[in-house]
Amino acid sequence: MLPFTYFRPRTLDEAIEALRAGGESTKLLAGGTTLYDLMKIGVEAPAAVVDIHLLRELDHLEVRAGELVIGAGARMSAVSAHPEVRRLFPAVSESLxxxxxxxxxxxxxxxxxxxxRTRCAYFRGGVPYPCNKRDPGTGCAARDGVDGGMAVLGTSDDCIATYPGDLAVALVAFDAVVDVLGPDGARSLPVAQLRPLPGxxxxxxxxxxxxxxxxxxxLPITAVAAKSAYLKIRPRESYAFAFASAAVGLVLAGSPAEAAVIECRIALGGVSTVPWRAAAAEQWLIGRPLTEDAARTAGEIAMRGAEPGRANAFKVELGVHTVAQSLLSLSRSES
Ligand SMILES: Cc1cc2nc3c(=O)[nH]c(=O)nc-3n(C[C@H](O)[C@H](O)[C@H](O)COP(=O)(O)OP(=O)(O)OC[C@H]3O[C@@H](n4cnc5c(N)ncnc54)[C@H](O)[C@@H]3O)c2cc1C
Ligand code: SF4
Structure with a gap:
C-alpha cells in the first residue's frame, strides 16, 4: 500500500473541508471494508483519506414525516436489525x-x-489485464475472458461488470433518495440515478x-414496501455475492382465490451493471391474479433485453426464476 495522509474530522463540515484540502484523489473512508482492500491491491491509490466512520452526524435512523431516514454512517448490521426497518421495509432489512x-x-x-465498486476479477486483478473501468481505453478483458459472473443487462461493448451490492437493489425498488452535501451545498437524487450505465x-x-x-x-413509507421481500441466489448460502437477486413488493386485493395485484415493485441485482428496476414487469402485473404463469411472465419481462456472453447465459433463466419465485412466495405469505 502506498503512503497516504489520514484526516479524522470531528464534524461533517470539517470532512468537506478535508476533502478539499486533500486534493483530487482524496477518498472518504467509512468502514474501510472495501476501500482498504482496493488500496492493498493497488486499484485505489488516494493521496489522502478522510475518515468519517465515527461522525455521529451520519449515524442516525428515524421515522420522520412519512419517511424512513437512514444516516450514511449507520452500520449495515444495525440497520438490518432495526425493528422499524424490519416492519416497514422487510426487503431492505433482508438485503442487508x-x-x-x-x-x-x-x-x-x-x-x-x-x-x-465492482468485484470483476479483471478490474481487481491489476496490470496484466486490460480494463476500461480501471484504465480507460485499454479494453475489456472480461469480454473474451471468464464471464460467468458478469452482467447480462445494461452492458456495453466496453464493460460487462456486474453491480455487486444488495442494498441498492432494494432501495431502487422502493424509490429511495440519497441526500448529499458538498462544497456547493446540499442536494438530493434518486438512488436509481446514482450509478450511470457503463456505455x-x-x-x-x-x-x-x-x-x-x-x-x-x-425511503417513502408505503403499503407495498411493508409487504416486500428480498431473494438472493448465490453460489453458497452465506458470504457470497448474488448470481441473481430480486427485491419485490406486492399488494393484492380481492378474495384469496382471485386476488389481483394492485401494486407491485420489482428490482433485480446480480444480473445487471446497475441496480435494475423492472418497471415494465410491474406494470404488466397490475390487475392480474398472481398465478404461477403470471409470475413467470413478469420474470421474463423483467429479463427482456438480456445479452448473455459465453458462460453467463444461465443468469437469464435464473433471473426469470428469481423474480417469479420471490413474487409467489410473497403472495403465499399474504394469503
Ligand atoms: C468478502 C466480502 C464479501 C462481501 N459481500 C457482499 C455482499 O454479499 N453484498 C453486498 O452488498 N456487499 C458485499 N460486500 C461489500 C461490503 O458490503 C462493502 O465492503 C461495504 O458495504 C462498504 O462499506 P464501508 O463502510 O466499509 O465502505 P468503505 O470501504 O469505507 O468505502 C467504500 C467506498 O465508499 C465511499 N464512501 C464511503 N462512505 C461514503 C459516503 N458517506 N459518501 C460518499 N462516499 C462514501 C468511499 O470513499 C469508498 O470509495 C462484501 C465485501 C467483502 C470484503
Ligand atoms: S467488465 Fe468492466 S470492470 Fe471487468 S474488465 Fe471489463 S471493463 Fe473492466
Whole structure:
C-alpha cells in the first residue's frame, strides 16, 4: 500500500473541508471494508483519506414525516436489525443481512455499501489485464475472458461488470433518495440515478460531484414496501455475492382465490451493471391474479433485453426464476 495522509474530522463540515484540502484523489473512508482492500491491491491509490466512520452526524435512523431516514454512517448490521426497518421495509432489512458476513456488516456503512465498486476479477486483478473501468481505453478483458459472473443487462461493448451490492437493489425498488452535501451545498437524487450505465465511459461509476458526501438515505413509507421481500441466489448460502437477486413488493386485493395485484415493485441485482428496476414487469402485473404463469411472465419481462456472453447465459433463466419465485412466495405469505 502506498503512503497516504489520514484526516479524522470531528464534524461533517470539517470532512468537506478535508476533502478539499486533500486534493483530487482524496477518498472518504467509512468502514474501510472495501476501500482498504482496493488500496492493498493497488486499484485505489488516494493521496489522502478522510475518515468519517465515527461522525455521529451520519449515524442516525428515524421515522420522520412519512419517511424512513437512514444516516450514511449507520452500520449495515444495525440497520438490518432495526425493528422499524424490519416492519416497514422487510426487503431492505433482508438485503442487508444477506450481504457479506456479520463481521463485515458490523463495520460497513450504508454510504460505503452504496459506493462499493465492482468485484470483476479483471478490474481487481491489476496490470496484466486490460480494463476500461480501471484504465480507460485499454479494453475489456472480461469480454473474451471468464464471464460467468458478469452482467447480462445494461452492458456495453466496453464493460460487462456486474453491480455487486444488495442494498441498492432494494432501495431502487422502493424509490429511495440519497441526500448529499458538498462544497456547493446540499442536494438530493434518486438512488436509481446514482450509478450511470457503463456505455463507453465505464470508469464513470457514479454521479457524485468532487467533494460530495452522502449524508443519508430517505425511503417513502408505503403499503407495498411493508409487504416486500428480498431473494438472493448465490453460489453458497452465506458470504457470497448474488448470481441473481430480486427485491419485490406486492399488494393484492380481492378474495384469496382471485386476488389481483394492485401494486407491485420489482428490482433485480446480480444480473445487471446497475441496480435494475423492472418497471415494465410491474406494470404488466397490475390487475392480474398472481398465478404461477403470471409470475413467470413478469420474470421474463423483467429479463427482456438480456445479452448473455459465453458462460453467463444461465443468469437469464435464473433471473426469470428469481423474480417469479420471490413474487409467489410473497403472495403465499399474504394469503
Ligand atoms: C468478502 C466480502 C464479501 C462481501 N459481500 C457482499 C455482499 O454479499 N453484498 C453486498 O452488498 N456487499 C458485499 N460486500 C461489500 C461490503 O458490503 C462493502 O465492503 C461495504 O458495504 C462498504 O462499506 P464501508 O463502510 O466499509 O465502505 P468503505 O470501504 O469505507 O468505502 C467504500 C467506498 O465508499 C465511499 N464512501 C464511503 N462512505 C461514503 C459516503 N458517506 N459518501 C460518499 N462516499 C462514501 C468511499 O470513499 C469508498 O470509495 C462484501 C465485501 C467483502 C470484503
Ligand atoms: S467488465 Fe468492466 S470492470 Fe471487468 S474488465 Fe471489463 S471493463 Fe473492466
Amino acid at each position: 443481512w444477506r450481504s457479506a458476513s456479520q463481521q463485515l456488516r458490523n463495520m460497513a456503512t450504508i454510504g460505503g455499501n452504496l459506493m462499493q 463507453d465511459t465505464p470508469h464513470v461509476e457514479h454521479v457524485l460531484r468532487p467533494g460530495e458526501v452522502i449524508t443519508q438515505v430517505r
